[in-house]
Amino acid sequence: MEYVQSTDLKPSCIDWPVHMQRALDLAETVLTASPNPRVGCVLVRGGQVISEGWHSAAGAPHAEAMALEEAGPKARNAIAFVSLEPCAHHGKTGPCSEALIAAGVATVVIPMQDPHPAVSGKGIAQLEEAGVEVIMMVDFEEAARGINPGFLSRVERGRPRVRIKLAMSLDGRTALSNGGSKWITDVASRKDVQLLRASSCAVLTGVGTILADNPSLTVRLDEMGLDADQIKTNALNLQNPPLRVVLDSTLRTPAQSKLLEAEGNVLIYSTASAQSAELVALDSCTLKVAGSDARVQLLPVLKSLASEYYCNDTLIEAGPTLCGAFLRANLVDELILYVAPKLMGSDGKALLDLHGIQTMADTPTFEVIEAQQLERDVKLRLLPQV
Ligand SMILES: NC(=O)c1ccc[n+]([C@@H]2O[C@H](COP(=O)([O-])OP(=O)(O)OC[C@H]3O[C@@H](n4cnc5c(N)ncnc54)[C@H](OP(=O)(O)O)[C@@H]3O)[C@@H](O)[C@H]2O)c1
Structure with missing residues (x-):
């Protein structure tokens, strides 16, 4: 996995920090998703936003699933900006890592790993094993942590x-x-x-x-x-x-x-x-x-x-x-x-x-x-x- 500052990311025609900030803003549209974390997701292809998602409550679709559903086949080769490492376990809904792989997403950009023991690095590993590039945008970590202080x-x-x-x-x-x-x-x-x-x-x-x-x-x-x-x-x-x-x-x-x-x-x-x-x-x-x-x-x-x-x-x-x-x-x-x-x-x-x-x-x-x-x-x- 690559650890990078958003300003160092290429190609520069993609507005990397803007898309990550949007993913964070989407996460914050809900008051709480307790006991889950609040998460937002933006799918970008050819520099354009093709869909957005957020997790609204436990049991509701995860942010990635909502964005993938809206994008449909357009998600192939897209970049997914997600405000937290995608989950890798079966909870009330299926693992987001599998859904991103199945949809053919090329790159997943995250600001932080999910510390929950059921996820913690496993989402990243599954994506990478399937050939999906994972980028950690380090300069957004503090802001991402600020969205879920309780979780x-x-x-x-x-x-x-x-x-x-x-x-x-x-x-x-x-x-x-x-x-x-x-x-x-x-x-x-x-x-x-x-x-x-x-x-x-x-x-x-x-x-x-x-x-x-x-x-x-x-x-x-x-x-x-x-x-x-x-x-x-x-x-x-x-x-x-x-x-x-x-x-x-x-x-x-x-x-x-x-x-x-x-x-x-x-x-x-x-x-x-x-x-x-x-x-x-x-x-x-x-x-x-x-x-x-x-x-x-x-x-x-x-x-x-x-x-x-x-x-x-x-x-x-x-x-x-x-x-x-x-x-x-x-x-x-x-x-x-x-x-x-x-x-x-x-x-x-x-x-x-x-x-x-x-x-x-x-x-x-x-x-x-x-x-x-x-x-x-x-x-x-x-x-x-x-
Ligand atoms: N302005 C505000 O925002 C606001 C908000 C709330 C209340 N108030 C006002 O506060 C007043 C009540 O104050 P209060 O101090 O009596 O109420 P409190 O702080 O709400 O309750 C105190 C009680 O909590 C119990 N308690 C249980 N475990 C405790 C622990 N480990 N440490 C400390 N207490 C523990 C104790 O009774 P036991 O030992 O019997 O369990 C203690 O007497 C009212 O006049 C109310 O209008 C104002």
Whole structure:
């Protein structure tokens, strides 16, 4: 296999970086393809794009299959730009390496190998054994990894990507002293949160938020602001909403909570000694034990979500106690803050439960990767600096 920079590729009449970028953009048209990665594919012949494809959901055709189907016999001798190494195994659909070989594609250009053990180099090997040229466009690797951070986290680290979402006032408060927090932010921010939920495999909270706010944590299509095309592209995913998860050491979640009354499954992690006949009796609720301590342990929860539920992305929508605990345990990959231009006062609840920071050198620090105005609020995306 050749490892090359896109600018070194020949012939120069083919716009190599443009086609690869298009494959990446197609992958991103879906909110999630969980538990699969998001993948896009562009078929080019004689310098012209002949077809495009993307993977819209688990069980739906893969990006390569969709593009090959559209191209038909024109795929012979084409160049396939695919945003991830083609799969080589029989899952819900057939292997893409075989489909590309059967269609007579001459060259496959990819930006990265698929780290999933069922693929990892096998797709490349099958293509090369059949005489298909495989080119690795190295300068697109980082962008390609950025499309599937959750999938890569599950496959490479054995745990989902963890994003914490919090709404706060200008003075960093997330609830009033009496627990009230509806609504800190405006409609535009809440719409954005619906998109975050729909792009996650699990929405996780603590029992403190269940008792204070009684949220349903569902995805509400009518609040998401998607246009007709986006709804069509994401139709399969939207039928498969994220798992709702509660960390509740002693099973205090009321059986009559909105979370359990709403449609869909709820997973409650508790400690081994916790008991609740009411919760056990509910069909919509699965009880799991995480760790052996007096309190639910966070890493075992994440490992369970990855290994038992194939969860790529977990969105935490909890209060300061649980969000602080995840941050202290270094288990947060991204913090998403919706900042409302209002003051909630110094007796309101803090953003995160963090105590005992004595020196500036010990202050957790973040890199701001996005700052966006959403009507009156500001959305910040931050990466913890380790
Ligand atoms: N502004 C926002 O974005 C936002 C979002 C959500 C909530 N809130 C507000 O936050 C307030 C609730 O805050 P909260 O801190 O009580 O709720 P929380 O963080 O959602 O839940 C805390 C509870 O989680 C349980 N838990 C289980 N395992 C844990 C672990 N390993 N580490 C830490 N906690 C663990 C603990 O109870 P057990 O030990 O009994 O299991 C703990 O009391 C409400 O007023 C709500 O309105 C605001």
